[in-house]
Amino acid sequence: MSPRNWQQALAAHPAPIEALVVGASAGGVSALLTIFSGLPANFRLPIVVVLHLQDNRRSELAEVMGRRLGVTAKEAESREQLQAGTLYFAAPGYHLSIETDHSLSFSREEPVYFSRPAIDYLFESAADAYGANLAGILLTGANQDGAAGLATIKQMGGFTVVQDPQDAHVPTMPLAALELHQPDVVAGLEDIRALLIELEAA
Amino acid sequence: MAPERTRDIELRLLVEAIYLKYNYDFRDYSGASLKRRVRHALIQLKCQSISALQEKVLHEPGVFMQLLQYLTIPVSEMFRDPGYFLALRQNVMPILRTYPSLKIWIAGCSTGEEVYSMAILLKEEGLLERSIIYATDINPVSLERAERGIFSLDNMHSYTENYQQAGGLKSLSDYYTAAYDGALFDKTLRANITFADHSLATDTVFAETHLVSCRNVLIYFNKPLQDRALGLFHESLCHRGFLGLGSKESIDFSAYARSFEALSRAERVFRKL
Ligand SMILES: C[S@@+](CC[C@H](N)C(=O)[O-])C[C@H]1O[C@@H](n2cnc3c(N)ncnc32)[C@H](O)[C@@H]1O
Numbered sequence: 001m002s003p004r005n006w007q008q009a010l011a012a013h014p015a016p017i018e019a020l021v022v023g024a025s026a027g028g029v030s031a032l033l034t035i036f037s038g039l040p041a042n043f044r045l046p047i048v049v050v051l052h053l054q055d056n057r058r059s060e061l062a063e064v065m066g067r068r069l070g071v072t073a074k075e076a077e078s079r080e081q082l083q084a085g086t087l088y089f090a091a092p093g094y095h096l097s098i099e100t101d102h103s104l105s106f107s108r109e110e111p112v113y114f115s116r117p118a119i120d121y122l123f124e125s126a127a128d129a130y131g132a133n134l135a136g137i138l139l140t141g142a143n144q145d146g147a148a149g150l151a152t153i154k155q156m157g158g159f160t161v162v163q164d165p166q167d168a169h170v171p172t173m174p175l176a177a178l179e180l181h182q183p184d185v186v187a188g189l190e191d192i193r194a195l196l197i198e199l200e201a202a
Numbered sequence: 203m204a205p206e207r208t209r210d211i212e213l214r215l216l217v218e219a220i221y222l223k224y225n226y227d228f229r230d231y232s233g234a235s236l237k238r239r240v241r242h243a244l245i246q247l248k249c250q251s252i253s254a255l256q257e258k259v260l261h262e263p264g265v266f267m268q269l270l271q272y273l274t275i276p277v278s279e280m281f282r283d284p285g286y287f288l289a290l291r292q293n294v295m296p297i298l299r300t301y302p303s304l305k306i307w308i309a310g311c312s313t314g315e316e317v318y319s320m321a322i323l324l325k326e327e328g329l330l331e332r333s334i335i336y337a338t339d340i341n342p343v344s345l346e347r348a349e350r351g352i353f354s355l356d357n358m359h360s361y362t363e364n365y366q367q368a369g370g371l372k373s374l375s376d377y378y379t380a381a382y383d384g385a386l387f388d389k390t391l392r393a394n395i396t397f398a399d400h401s402l403a404t405d406t407v408f409a410e411t412h413l414v415s416c417r418n419v420l421i422y423f424n425k426p427l428q429d430r431a432l433g434l435f436h437e438s439l440c441h442r443g444f445l446g447l448g449s450k451e452s453i454d455f456s457a458y459a460r461s462f463e464a465l466s467r468a469e470r471v472f473r474k475l
């Protein structure tokens with residue numbers, strides 16, 4: 001892949017970014033903590049995250065992340081409207097989607113690659129809802145969930161970022177993504193962190 | 203306003219066609235899930251576009267029935283969210299016991315896992331004999347499977363775990379025999395169950411009930427349709443009747459927020475005021 005750096009790629013994106021979706025699996029918690037660590041407390045974009053977890057009924061993920069990062073973080077609720085400056089986490093046991101009116105919705109269809117929530121659900125629905133005004137990031141993970149969804153984001157004109165497989169705790173998920181499409185950016189966590197700060201400043 | 207995208211137009215027309223031709227009303231279902239289901243159906247039913255699917259659906263009722271299998275999401279489990287059944291056992295059954303006879307409505311029962319779970323719970327609480335259970339859904343194929351009461355043996359391990367967490371008094375295997383590659387549930391469990399086609403989107407109330415359990419159905423509805431369904435439950439429930447919802451469903455922001463009190467907010471068990 002050509003060594004185009006992320007600054008150029010971001011500058012070349014033709015539409016303003018209005019929302020960010022992120023998917024991660026094995027090794028995801030520390031990856032998320034790294035990329036979000038530069039976010040200002042009053043960040044601009046709504047950010048929605050699917051992190052694969054055990055199918056427990058309750059998870060403290062949002063709470064822990066909010067506390068560690070010093071930002072507003074919460075577990076997604078059915079039918080709530082996305083707000084700026086909020087980090088949303090999918091709840092265990094349900095797929096999470098973004099509707100065209102930018103509200104969140106749940107569904108309880110079969111798991112995808114053994115995962116529910118599935119990254120593909122979030123990414124595909126977000127691509128439909130935001131088109132070119134969306135950025136999607138796929139991080140470390142041990143399965144193929146999210147690869148198809150990220151390709152859909154690109155196909156709908158959105159901006160896509162894949163963690164450099166060499167930088168990833170588990171490279172399977174980034175590699176699966178790279179097999180399906182050529183993203184705008186392939187980068188390590190530190191660069192992705194810088195990219196998010198730049199996105200915020202835009 | 204930007205013009206609607208062709209696919210969105212096609213989807214709206216398909217849903218309208220289904221309503222006009224078959225009186226199944228998906229017009230107020232969440233878009234994201236519906237789109238995904240239709241996209242999946244396009245592949246399985248080998249259609250190039252939603253318009254092509256619409257043509258088939260209009261001319262071949264069999265194709266509509268196939269499409270319905272994708273649209274209705276027949277995914278369920280026995281004692282799904284065990285804490286819910288535990289809350290029913292601990293907080294609702296003691297009050298239901300004070301009635302000489304009981305009517306229970308399980309709306310959106312899918313392939314029956316929830317119905318048999320409820321029947322087992324009632325049986326263990328000594329209430330099954332005096333209960334009539336209405337198990338309703340819009341998918342006739344699911345209703346038929348529910349009536350048969352045969353579930354995959356592969357799932358019995360996780361269902362047993364759920365059953366125990368739900369406060370089960372015996373062993374789940376006491377209620378089924380292995381047959382036809384499946385777990386065939388005890389016929390006496392379903393002696394008082396009526397399986398019926400009923401839509402929360404288009405039908406009206408059919409009985410007065412003491413408990414309504416409607417789980418993982420409202421998540422697929424938009425707000426107006428959720429309100430319609432909650433209105434049916436409210437109308438059907440007797441004075442101080444009980445309503446149980448799925449773990450991501452709530453009455454909080456609905457038109458009926460003030461018509462119910464929470465008995466167990468965490469487990470989504472409510473009581474009519
Ligand atoms: C995901 S299943 C839930 C099954 C079960 N209640 C559970 O929680 O495991 C959703 C069910 O709702 C049914 N459904 C969808 N729309 C409906 C409507 N308008 N009226 C009644 N049932 C409906 C579907 O056919 C499907 O069987």
